Amino acid sequence: MFKKILIANRGEIAVRIIRACREMGIETVAVYSQIDAEALHTQMADEAVCIGPAKSKDSYLHMQNIISATVLTGAEAIHPGFGFLSENSGFAQMCQDCNITFIGPDPAMIDGMGNKSQARKTMIAAGIPVVPGSEGSVDTIEEAIKVAGQIGFPVMIKASAGGGGRGMRIAYTQEECIKAFETAKAEAKAAFGDDTMYIEKFVEEPKHIEFQILADQYGNTLYLGERDCSIQRRNQKVLEEAPSPIMTEALRREMGEVAVKAAKAVNYKNAGTIEFLLDKYNRYYFIEMNTRIQVEHPITEMITGIDLIKEQIKIAAGLKLTVRQEDIILRGHSIECRINAEDPERGFTPSPGKITTLHIPGGPGVRMDSAVYQGYTIPPTYDSMIAKLIVYGNNREEAIARMKRALGEFIIEGIHTNIDFQYAIMSQEDFIKGQYHTGFIATMLNK
Numbered sequence: 001m002f003k004k005i006l007i008a009n010r011g012e013i014a015v016r017i018i019r020a021c022r023e024m025g026i027e028t029v030a031v032y033s034q035i036d037a038e039a040l041h042t043q044m045a046d047e048a049v050c051i052g053p054a055k056s057k058d059s060y061l062h063m064q065n066i067i068s069a070t071v072l073t074g075a076e077a078i079h080p081g082f083g084f085l086s087e088n089s090g091f092a093q094m095c096q097d098c099n100i101t102f103i104g105p106d107p108a109m110i111d112g113m114g115n116k117s118q119a120r121k122t123m124i125a126a127g128i129p130v131v132p133g134s135e136g137s138v139d140t141i142e143e144a145i146k147v148a149g150q151i152g153f154p155v156m157i158k159a160s161a162g163g164g165g166r167g168m169r170i171a172y173t174q175e176e177c178i179k180a181f182e183t184a185k186a187e188a189k190a191a192f193g194d195d196t197m198y199i200e201k202f203v204e205e206p207k208h209i210e211f212q213i214l215a216d217q218y219g220n221t222l223y224l225g226e227r228d229c230s231i232q233r234r235n236q237k238v239l240e241e242a243p244s245p246i247m248t249e250a251l252r253r254e255m256g257e258v259a260v261k262a263a264k265a266v267n268y269k270n271a272g273t274i275e276f277l278l279d280k281y282n283r284y285y286f287i288e289m290n291t292r293i294q295v296e297h298p299i300t301e302m303i304t305g306i307d308l309i310k311e312q313i314k315i316a317a318g319l320k321l322t323v324r325q326e327d328i329i330l331r332g333h334s335i336e337c338r339i340n341a342e343d344p345e346r347g348f349t350p351s352p353g354k355i356t357t358l359h360i361p362g363g364p365g366v367r368m369d370s371a372v373y374q375g376y377t378i379p380p381t382y383d384s385m386i387a388k389l390i391v392y393g394n395n396r397e398e399a400i401a402r403m404k405r406a407l408g409e410f411i412i413e414g415i416h417t418n419i420d421f422q423y424a425i426m427s428q429e430d431f432i433k434g435q436y437h438t439g440f441i442a443t444m445l446n447k
């Protein structure tokens with residue numbers, strides 16, 4: 001096992017990884033930008049190295065500085081968390097070249113799946129159902145119109161390098177298609193430095209259902225049930241639950257086995273997630289694979305009892321999975337609310353600043369994965385997600401009641417947050433009934 005791991009990330013996920021390491025007796029090295037000198041991850045790790053100025057490209061995305069910090073501190077492995085360099089095959093390759101273990105899949109697997117139009121091709125070849133759409137990338141407006149005409153409106157124009165819900169636009173008509181293609185392309189260029197586009201049929205009123213995968217280096221690949229991430233705002237997840245309220249045993253097995261087949265098609269290793277859209281006829285389509293740990297991984301941990309970060313570290317260290325598919329038993333129900341420093345009253349604009357008062361909820365079945373403390377100043381530089389409130393209940397009803405209770409206890413003063421907005425979601429009749437699709441929040445906001 002590794003003696004020391006460097007964590008190439010910040011925020012709650014860096015804290016989460018430090019916690020797993022500490023329980024495993026592994027020393028930790030945090031990296032931080034100048035603006036993060038007082039951040040929780042900087043203070044919690046055994047060692048901390050400043051890797052540059054606030055801007056991500058000068059620090060958390062600065063590969064050479066991160067590799068240097070790893071060599072200087074003698075860490076043997078790097079955990080990339082999510083976002084930042086987690087799906088950067090060049091970085092994974094650089095780690096390999098420097099004899100540092102990248103805690104994640106090999107560069108080739110990241111390449112094969114990270115490019116979303118390429119991943120579609122690979123999945124089609126492997127016999128995995130994908131959303132009807134373009135074969136590969138779509139490079140010109142003329143081609144976009146032609147493909148859209150073939151598959152039929154409405155269509156979704158998407159960036160191959162896309163993530164976090166950005167670089168994607170819906171089009172109902174040819175005119176909209178022309179405009180959407182241009183704006184999505186420009187957004188992709190600005191956000192990802194890559195404006196390769198592809199087109200999918202817009203699946204109407206879909207549910208986002210994803211399967212957690214674990215695969216060791218010896219060909220053992222498991223699925224750990226699904227997560228329902230259909231509560232989204234602008235294609236970005238807001239709240240997740242496991243299991244999905246609409247899932248049946250038979251469909252879970254079928255989709256789980258398809259997810260394992262998809263992972264095996266690229267010889268996948270480590271933790272990963274296969275994302276599907278499920279339409280109202282229970283037809284499912286692969287949309288992408290995330291070759292990293294995900295934000296919402298805790299809800300799977302709550303219902304399986306498996307620590308996914310520890311598993312990632314063990315797999316990277318060359319250990320065999322100690323559980324088999326038949327040992328994965330889903331028990332109870334878990335919900336996660338992403339807590340963001342943002343103002344729902346003003347179009348969800350980010351709300352950085354100093355936290356003057358903080359009261360963290362507790363009690364039975366409540367888990368808090370957070371990166372903030374009282375007196376901490378949230379910088380304006382990074383993602384607005386500051387905490388994840390996760391609950392566990394014996395059943396969905398108890399989980400909802402518990403989440404409402406915990407959100408009610410949660411007090412943050414000094415900044416705006418979406419805590420009340422999350423509470424409002426918990427109180428919607430359709431949410432309580434478990435009848436919702438990805439349009440849920442848009443409908444709720446228009447009421």
Ligand code: ADP
Pocket residue numbers: 082083084161162163164165192236237290293294295296383385
């Ligand atoms: P998940 O699939 O784990 O739910 P999200 O799509 O919410 O992930 O993204 C996880 C985090 O990573 C978010 O903080 C998001 O802003 C960030 N992120 C996602 N994709 C990218 C990307 N390509 N580049 C930089 N950050 C990204």
Ligand code: ADP
Pocket residue numbers: 131156162163164165166200201202203204206208232235236275277287288438
């Ligand atoms: P990202 O890389 O940003 O996570 P995804 O491809 O996973 O992008 O899509 C994010 C969300 O956007 C989905 O969960 C879904 O709500 C919506 N979406 C993506 N593709 C389609 C589609 N073809 N039809 C309908 N909704 C879609």
Ligand code: MG
Pocket residue numbers: 275288
């Ligand atoms: Mg996605």
